[in-house]
Amino acid sequence: EPEVTQTPSHQVTQMGQEVILRCVPISNHLYFYWYRQILGQKVEFLVSFYNNEISEKSEIFDDQFSVERPDGSNFTLKIRSTKLEDSAMYFCASSSQGARGETQYFGPGTRLLVL
């Protein structure tokens, strides 16, 4: 069964460093998403991406965040200068057409720890 994959599974970084989280969405899906979950809190939407453009972003997704589809299979989230409060699980998700109400399928997550 097709699934979303993410690398790395764990990332430890120093405050102020840049990190890139990688995702391979399900192959025939066209819409991609990033969510995050701070320990013990709700899953929160960060950004949606379609046709090489951001289609929606939350207030959390400020100038230190960026997303890219560098090739035909990968989808990345870059955090330019990490802060302690960026420590969280980051989940990538994808959906086939991005229609409203369409199911999004999630990856296993990357646990980011900022020291």
Added chain:
Amino acid sequence: EDQVTQSPEALRLQEGESSSLNCSYTVSGLRGLFWYRQDPGKGPEFLFTLYSAGEEKEKERLKATLTKKESFLHITAPKPEDSATYLCAVSQGAQKLVFGQGTRLTINP
């Protein structure tokens, strides 16, 4: 602002003891309500999508139902492997999902 509230926060059952989890939402123009299962340290695993009041979906020991204000996830004769956090999320006019806090379900053998 979309609101999704799940109750209870935690539920402990004996194996075979049926129960229900609740998800109430305040969204105008609901496009879809989703149930996911999340194991510790893992990503949300899709269970069900419901689109309109009165709709029901079943999968093994789980059944999800939807009204105009809430959804229930009924679990019948649960087994220890059903222990997980169950997440409810809604989709309104945008693509983003808005999640509830989740219900942490523990099934004791």
